[in-house]
Amino acid sequence: MHKRPVSRLLPLDLDAAQRKQLAQEAFEVIERLLGRRDHAPIFVPTPPQCIEAMQVAPPEGGTELPELLDRLQAAAECGWSKEHAGDLGFIPNGGLYSGVIAAMLAAGLHSFTGSAFEQPGLVALEESVLRWLGRVFGMPPATEGLLLSGGSLANQTAIVCARDRGDFAPDRSVAYLSERAHHSLPKAMHLCGIPAACIRSIRATAPGRIDTQSLLEEVERDRALGRHPWLIVGVAGSTDTGSVDDLSELAAIASRCGAWFHVDAAYGGMFALTGRGAARLQGIGAADSVAVNAHKGLFLPYGVAAVLVRHPGALARAHSGQGAYMRDVTRVPDLPNYFELGPELTRPFRGLLLWLPLHLHGVAGFRQALDRSLDLAQQAAARLRAIPGIEVLHEPELSIVAFCAAQGDATTQRILAVINGSGELRVSSTTLHGRTAIRLAFLHPRTGEPQIDAVEAAIRRALEAR
Ligand SMILES: Cc1ncc(COP(=O)(O)O)c(C=O)c1O
Structure with a gap:
């Protein structure tokens, strides 16, 4: 039931009663949406x-x-619900309620965190979560970081740092990345002015990892032609199958040929909080830069990711700028001016989106939820393997399972339609080894065994409907 309506000609500057009513009515909408999600x-x-x-x-x-x-x-x-526990499509987003409150607070505090002198305490808060992320990946203490809107911009910011390291030459520098790398990487290179001729797409092995032998051959071929291997990208959790490249091997190759080693851990990075994830992501700590999405692996509301760069000064070298109007900008010892480290000047106070949920729930809560996503993927793979006519295309390395119908693409397509028409599940598909494959991506903290039961039931219905 609606309460007294806020007056039609509401002033821009609201009084306390009006503020309270506005907030209450807005939160009631969120509650109504949350109340219907099940x-x-x-x-x-x-x-x-x-x-x-x-x-x-x-x-x-x-x-x-x-x-x-x-x-x-x-x-x-209307549309596809992101709150639903049955969301297994693309990469799900948990949208933690504590993150919603953090986002509201971040706007409500009305703080400018683009430069430290404006609100040093809040920039210190943001630094604390960036340093924590660096430690999670085993990067050195001097690693610098920046919170950005998503993995796409985090990848791009890292590539700008690699380009501006000083040895990039458009006529002879070459970047190498897996054919299974996320499309934001070639897009970022295009935006950074890296010519397409400088980018090598390296074939992936069956589970979807970059084939390091093919990489080495390409690197040697380029070197023999006088070219300079400039950038090697590793994927810590591919979007298609959750495969993790051999990061230790890539780090060693990059180090031998003097290339910058960037890891796109947008989807998979936060699994480093778990024992199994840390083992799969071994080698990530040797990266020159890492991109990781908090709006994926930390289940936070959309719009928060981090780039971490091992080399102090690299972010500033690529992003600092000057203007006469900046003469009053001062420095705070040991705290950065984020506008000098990245593409944004004015930016939302993203640090709070991580800080509040992490402090409120504790890291263990996130670790357990991530571990559970790994368990669910393994359980789903085992259950699907037991269905006659279903081929599970890989052992899940993180929390994604890809499968198809042995009978071919038409049957796979039918299964996809039945699952997505069930009203309780959402999955997405890809192409693997020339075949249509359905992906189950487990990353929603509300997803559990009932959703695996529902997937299995939908597959069986689709197969019986032949
Ligand atoms: C591996 C990987 N890298 C990068 C991105 C891009 O991240 P964002 O959508 O936050 O820009 C995604 C998105 O799904 C991804 O899965």
């Missing part, structure tokens, strides 16, 4: 009138808040 279907088609309602331009006079919130809620209830 029984509403995972997918609800968006009616055309809902899209039309959302395209309306802002009016000259105000609109009552309940009316706006109703419109918003109607749109948010």
